[in-house]
Amino acid sequence: MENITHNTENRILEAARDVFHRKGFNGARMQEIANLANINKSLLHYYFRNKELLFEKVFNDTFSQLASKMGGIFMSEMTLISKIETFVELYLIFISEHSYVMQFIINALQDRPERLRDIITNQNINPELLLEKIHKQLKNEMGIDMDPLQLYVNLLALVIFPVVAKPLLQSIFSLSDERMAVFYEERKKIVPVFIENALKGYEKDKKLG
Amino acid sequence: MENITHNTENRILEAARDVFHRKGFNGARMQEIANLANINKSLLHYYFRNKELLFEKVFNDTFSQLASKMGGIFMSEMTLISKIETFVELYLIFISEHSYVMQFIINALQDRPERLRDIITNQNINPELLLEKIHKQLKNEMGIDMDPLQLYVNLLALVIFPVVAKPLLQSIFSLSDERMAVFYEERKKIVPVFIENALKGYEKDKKLG
DNA sequence: GTCTATATCCAGATAGAC
DNA sequence: GTCTATCTGGATATAGAC
Missing domain, CATH: 1.10.357.10 (Tetracycline Repressor, domain 2)
Structure with a gap:
């Protein structure tokens, strides 16, 4: 059975939520999100295309x-x-x-x-x-x-x-x-x-x- | 008689206040402050050394x-x-x-x-x-x-x-x-x-x- | 899907002429 | 004091191998 709808995607979202919440869009760094999620930086783009879209997702969810x-x-x-x-x-x-x-x-x-x-x-x-x-x-x-x-x-x-x-x-x-x-x-x-x-x-x- | 304690310095501070207030430290751009003050970007550094110090001055005043x-x-x-x-x-x-x-x-x-x-x-x-x-x-x-x-x-x-x-x-x-x-x-x-x-x-x- | 390497861009900061 | 030109670092984003 799959983990809760794609494990990596969720790890990214959790990390992104944490970082964006604390630092806002301008203060957040994609690298920091990647580190926190324990994945490679380029995977952020693979899953969410760019920073703006990732931020929007976090904002809407929140x-x-x-x-x-x-x-x-x-x-x-x-x-x-x-x-x-x-x-x-x-x-x-x-x-x-x-x-x-x-x-x-x-x-x-x-x-x-x-x-x-x-x-x-x-x-x-x-x-x-x-x-x-x-x-x-x-x-x-x-x-x-x-x-x-x-x-x-x-x-x-x-x-x-x-x-x-x-x-x-x-x-x-x-x-x-x-x-x-x-x-x-x-x-x-x-x-x-x-x-x-x-x-x-x-x-x-x-x-x- | 001099203008109110150095005209350029004050123009910078007013512009910096405006931009920092609206966009915060991370969102603000030195270029935008310079434009608003109608001065050259490098003058910002001449008067306040760097972005952080300029921000601190604005914060303390405010x-x-x-x-x-x-x-x-x-x-x-x-x-x-x-x-x-x-x-x-x-x-x-x-x-x-x-x-x-x-x-x-x-x-x-x-x-x-x-x-x-x-x-x-x-x-x-x-x-x-x-x-x-x-x-x-x-x-x-x-x-x-x-x-x-x-x-x-x-x-x-x-x-x-x-x-x-x-x-x-x-x-x-x-x-x-x-x-x-x-x-x-x-x-x-x-x-x-x-x-x-x-x-x-x-x-x-x-x-x- | 996940990685490494790299391209691209842009902002902050400095050098140096005037 | 003020300008032009330039350096430098860092951040987003992409190319392409695996």
Whole structure:
């Protein structure tokens, strides 16, 4: 029986993912990918033609995986509060194992925003539908009429930023690795409460859209 | 009288700042910087020896400028609530004119976290003192005993992330440039209220650190 | 499919005239 | 200080044997 769809190809993809995630397109070296995959450099071209195509493959795979993980929770049938709690918990676990992923995607899109256009339609995720769902739940479960995009972005911000900006925060405030670990662990509790409290406040003064 | 401390040197620095901010160290080309500054490529080396040193100069200047802008507000004598409102307002204006700055710094530090170590001590900003001040104000003005780092990071996250992730958000949710402009304008109102509400919630259940 | 050897290109850096 | 011309190294990519 074959190994999981062509062993060499997969070794290359894993190595490429690792290197591209950490160094981005411009920082990555084909030689480093080859070394990591324990294969000859020219095999990279045999399987993926050139660096750009290899990068695209990695980007598409990475984004798809992330999108289903991040969108999936909000398309389920929990209460909004539960979704938020679940999201924070799962994301903080995921990101501790893949700390470079978000920055990789953000950088890749800053260079070429058009990278996403094709991919999204191919996903089973529908961003507009997701916002609609949040909007309805805000209204029905909490009596809040708020732009769901603002809420969703706030949630993403509170979860993603502290991870992406880790080196920045750690340098500025002279935080040890242990202190950072505690900091992230605390956030699993703090962030959901922070958001819930913020939302409860909106129930009273509904003037804000 | 001389122009502002050597005209050519300054033209180079402005051009370098622009290119490095948009493309990062690896993506930037010395030729592009020279073109933008309207000077010969070899002058870059005459003034700054090599690419690495030119980058360092740009990084240090950029960070110092940003640090004083971001830290200064919180060292002033306003109420905490006023500081938060002022910070959001000023930052969102600043960043709309320098949209690449934060990502530039984050990326530069991801590649080499040690870049900051020397700089910070040279600044008149004291991060520990800043946290202390926030901590005291939380307690005195709002009766909250909360980790000030968590609050400060939340604030940074809510302001910085939506700008850094602009291409991501715009692609995923198919948002026009006009829609994005409205979105950011709205945040000037929404973010301070969001944070204030979240804090008010903490006043009641103080169990969280 | 996998390797070695090589072509090609291009960016950073230097030499040296003016 | 500023320019032209050039060196050099390194990275992607290809040719071709096995």
